[in-house]
Amino acid sequence: MKLFTVGPTEMYDEIKFIGGKQVPYFRTKEFSDVMLSIDCLLKKYLHTSRESKIIYLTASGTGAMEATVTNCLSNKDKILIINGGTFGERFKKICDLYSLNSTEIKLGTNEALTETHLARYDNCGFSVLLVNLHETSTGQLYDIKMISKFCKKNNMYLIVDAISTFLCDEYHMDENDIDVTIISSQKGLCVAPGMSMVAINSRILKERVMNNNVKSVYFDFNNYISNIERGQTPFTPAVGICMQIYQALKMIDKLGLEIYLERIEKKAIDFRARIGKLPLTIPKYPLSNAITPIIFKKPIAIDIFKSLKNEYDMIVNPTGGVNEDYILRIAHIGNNDFEDQKKLVECICKILVRYE
Incomplete structure (x- = not known):
């Protein structure tokens, strides 16, 4: 069977070989070294500073989206959501679930996001913008420079679900003043589903994440941040998927x-x-x-x-x-x-x- 799907993808032989091996025990220096290498390479390809922190969640992309909302936002925020399809709608559902104040820019069928859509919300007191940069359900790739310019003008945090654009299209986190990037294992990395990562820059880390009192055992980002310093996660990760991610990143690094x-x-x-x-x-x-x-x-x-x-x-x-x-x-x-x-x-x- 041949997959022409966006995730899971048709995996490379080198990745399938890793998937067929015994999963190693993970509370070791060897696995810590793997995770630290993954951390370094992901920051390299996200084009973000080494000062940024990456959270490694054994969860789907939706889990990472929800965890990001709970760790980075509060009921004091006024949130703007780009809703151009299934995944933009999912951000809206998450915000509604937590009774957060959110407004959506809802795009119609075949409707492109433009500056006119954003301009209606200029100087309206919004503090955060949530966007699925590539709305996978429609294929539309939004203009990140246009969105970033709007957020910068309005002093807003910019939170990007880049799950199906990272390692598919060019992506520059710091250059475009992106505060949070959400990615998953099964799209551009072309490995099995099971892991999602959340990259957080220093601004939102200091101003929000470190000060939010998250009522969650599993999804408290601060716990993950302290553990990744030693190359570990606070709870058992999908160890086999981590090994596949490491292999995929090495392959990309070798190729360029x-x-x-x-x-x-x-x-x-x-x-x-x-x-x-x-x-x-x-x-x-x-x-x-x-x-x-x-x-x-x-x-x-x-x-x-x-x-x-x-x-x-x-x-x-x-x-x-x-x-x-x-x-x-x-x-x-x-x-x-x-x-x-x-x-x-x-x-x-x-x-x-x-x-x-």
């Missing part, structure tokens, strides 16, 4: 980040060129290199998803909600090459003939 990202970009360009003559469209808003949403004229997306899976052993991302009958999402990350994409497009063509 620029080349790694360039390969993904070229695959995205190649796929979009190949589908150009098919009876479907792609959104006009800016897209991440991670995925391409393909939009069918007829409500056949679910049927095509099933045909690809059952007849050709190929798995793509379906789309939930109002678009489930019309949109599929094709990932360009993981161990797939141009020839794999060519075969996928050929299979889609064969299936489409049935609906002419």
